Amino acid sequence: MNKQLPLAVIVVLILFALPLVLSNYGMRLTTEIYVMSIFVLSLGFIIGFAGLVSLGHAAFFGLSAYTVALLSKHVSTNTYFLILAAVLVAALMAFITGYLFVKTSGAYFLMITMAFSQVLYAIFHQTRSLGGADGLSVNASLDLGFGAIRGTYPMYYFMLICFLICYFLLHRYIHSPAGKATIGVKENEDRMKALGYKTRNYKLIAYTISGAMAGFAGALYAYFNHFVSPESLAWHKSGEALIMAIIGGASFLYGPPIGAAIFVVLQNYISTYTERWPIIMGVLFIALVLTRRGGVADVLNLLWRKLTGADRKESATETTPTVQSGVSKEGSGE
């Protein structure tokens, strides 16, 4: 791990220096990438490290965004209060639903999370007082106690720091004993059970953390976008996040942010030329899955190991081949 520390420092420095070369548009785009990265990171975390493939993760993202919008309208516009409330709502929702859902696995988990997010979508879509199909605008600005954070530069750095904090926290969790046990549950649940681990609890904890983080991303998104629509809860949003996580490679923590960056840049670039972005994205995605190479992070990791010749010393986490291997047995419970 220490070998990668200098690399990590360089990447962080580059991210901090990026505004020197980026245009205004590029900065806004990168800021959006940070917000999405937090969201995709939370999804990649449960896919790659807990073996839970969700197609309803936008439920937490959207719910928090709505929490910010509604509370800022009716209760208070204090930034700390709003973000904390949003994260708590998402965490609580993740805990309750996780308690019910984590029992299931594979195909069932995928379907039930998808259905759940769609229920929230339907409720927000059809309730007038919650904005209905038109959505809600967010009338709060980011203020941590020393003046409002607005404008391109402050937003950029604020979101970057939020992203780095989330990344660091997840990194610490994965390398903690609880995180290692979670990976163990993903790799071989029966063996972990035999060893006396309460495997369901580890999955539930991972799911709750992930939900809270998705909620954090949703709250930030509300501030970034100043507007929340029911689409932010719908399964299309979850699906996009899933695609980003898979493009990036979910078996590494740095995969999802790479996936988010590629996705958002491609989406913006291609959308200026044609309306057919979904088809292009679908075809690209299918091609990626067909090549069976895993995500970008898997390829990068392979290159890195070839360059440094450190094939053997990698920790158990890093040699997990691809996300797919961990969940390929889904549904085959015979």
Next chain:
Amino acid sequence: MDYSILAVQLMTGLAYGMLLFMMATGLTIIFGLLNVINLAHGALFMVGGYVALTFVKEYTNFWIALLLTIVVMAIIGVLIERFLLNRMYGKEFEQVLLTFGLIFVLSDGAKWIWGSSPQAIPVPEALRFAVTIGDISFPAYRLFVVLIGCIFALILWYLEAKTRIGAIIRAGVDDREMLGALGINFKLVFTGVFCFGAGLAGLSGALGAPILGLYVGMDGDILILSLVIVVIGGLGTWKGAFIGAILVGMIDTLGRIWFPQISMAIIFALMVIVLLIKPSGLFGKEVKA
């Protein structure tokens, strides 16, 4: 509540349930045999509806259009299985991802070809009347859909219980490896089943278009309901899909009238309750869920 209105709504719910039943059957049999949730199934339904629309405009005869749609969708199903899923044989997660990618291709393709404004297929002329019983009158087309659904259930029962194909599929759902060991070309069976499922999605899409209309985003709506049905009924069993579809069709239709804001929530609550009491679904074989 006026009873005649309730009766009409029940019939509407039943008709909707039958459409969902034909959809969910494809989904559940594909899952039972291939272990793949075909996430593109809703998109196949929608494309089926649009293809039928084109044929109706071309030939003006609904019944010819219906048959042609089934053929076209079945061919699309074969292509998907042969060229995409087949390459990922044994890797179910990748296969699910493939079907997920297909959603974007199919639904955006449909938007491209047929535009994004809502459209509808007119009810075929032969069924453009109402059946009156006492002081209640039902649209004949919906009765017809219910009838088709029931006939289809009978055909399925016959296929499953009495024919060699049914026996092969039942055996395949129980133990795939054994099926191969017995000398049955299960790759062919897989292709056949996927083709069957896609054809069914096309049939229900075409039959549903006069009732539901055709609009952008209907693929998602239908897919979610079918998934719920499959979970309630149990993966891999069409009998479960039958009961589940009727339940969901009824609740969705009645819920939209009485509790428009929470009709989805009621369906979902039903699913959670079923899962908590019987994790494998109402008719599912015992799975480690």
